[in-house]
Structure formats: C-alpha cells, structure tokens
Amino acid sequence: MRFDLQIIASWIEPGSKVLDLGCGEGDLLYFLRGNKEVDGTGIEQVEAKVVQCIEKGLSVLQGDINEEVMDYPDNTFDYVILSQTLQQVYEPAELIQSLLRIGRKGIVSFPNFSHWRVRLQLLTTGYAPITKQLPYDWHNTPNIRVITLRDFRKFSRDVGFHILREVAINTNSEDKVGNIVGSLPNLRATYGIFLIGRG
Secondary structure, three states, rough: OOOHHHHHHHHHHOOOEEEOOOOOOOHHHHHHHHHHHHEEEEEEEHHHHHHHHOOOOOOOEEEEEHHHHHHHOOOEEEEEEEOHHHHOOOOOHHHHHHHHHHHHEEEEEEEHHHHHHHHHHHHOOOOOOOOOOOOOOOOOOOOOOOHHHHHHHHHHHHOOOOEEEEEEEEEEOOOOOEEEEOOHHHHHHEEEEEEEEEE
16 A cells, blocks of 8 residues: 555544545555444546455445535545545635535645655756656646645645644655655655644
C-alpha cells in the first residue's frame, strides 16, 4: 500500500464508517476492512478499477464523485477520504463542503507542486515539470489544479474549514516507502496529508 495511504489508515479509528472518494483499486478500503473492521464504501470513476474493488469483495460505486456525494444524507460517515484526487477536481470548494457535510471528518492528500525538484525543473528547463509524483506532460495530465501545502492552508481559511492535523511526506519512486518531513515541508515534501473538520 502507498505510504500516504499507510498514514491515512493510521488516522482512522477502528469500527468507523468510511467513504473513499476516488478509491482506485481499493487498497485502502481493503486494508481498513481487514485490519480495523471498518464499514467502508468507495466511489471510483474508472470501470476497470471498480471491477478490481468488487473482486476484493469491496462495496464500490462507479460514478463521478462530485455527483455521487450529493446522494448521501448529512453525517453518514465518520471519515470521508479524498486521496490524491483534489488536484483533479473542477470545484474543490464545493466538494470539500460536501465531504464535510456527509462526513464528520475528512482526510485529503495531494502531490505538493512546490517541492524543490518541481521548482528547479521549471527554473532550469522552462518546461512544465514532470516528476515521479507528477508523471504527465502538461497536455495529457489529469491534474487541473496546482496545489501546494501553503495553498491548502490558505484554502482552508477561505472556504471555512479547520485543519485538525497535517503531515508532509516524501516517498520513493513507487510511493510504497517514505518518511515524514519535519522542516521546510512546503519545499521538501512530495505530498501533503490533512485531517480536516467543519469550520
């Protein structure tokens, strides 16, 4: 399981009710079900990934996360997770508000676009950066937002939600192993992970 998902899993209380938005192949939900007895549901847009989730015995809906969250009543979940997906969302403020309406807490992670390698690549080449965490050309990337850790903190104030906990991490090329970044996280971290609550 990816290192950021390992940290997210460590924040989830056993027996919780969890919704994973953009759950991919269901690695996190599968781990949480087996190790923390979580009642988990996922939403994923890519059909092949939904099939993989179902083959693991997971409850996953195929659909657009922005639309599917509207169907849930308030406070349905203890945690709603948005892992490495926020940078691909058209209306991030609306999605965060929906996330915190249907969940008591949210967990958001995303690649940090202000990592020193990204900055250096742009400075020295003049081209849109490509890194192991952001492996796309500008014209075929699913990422429509450029988010830094500092941006997300400002976003929380602008939108009106609280950051309850945050961790900045560095990962290896496959994102399976990593470490927590203590100093200068906006410059040195490849990913940020935030536990958020209502304002």
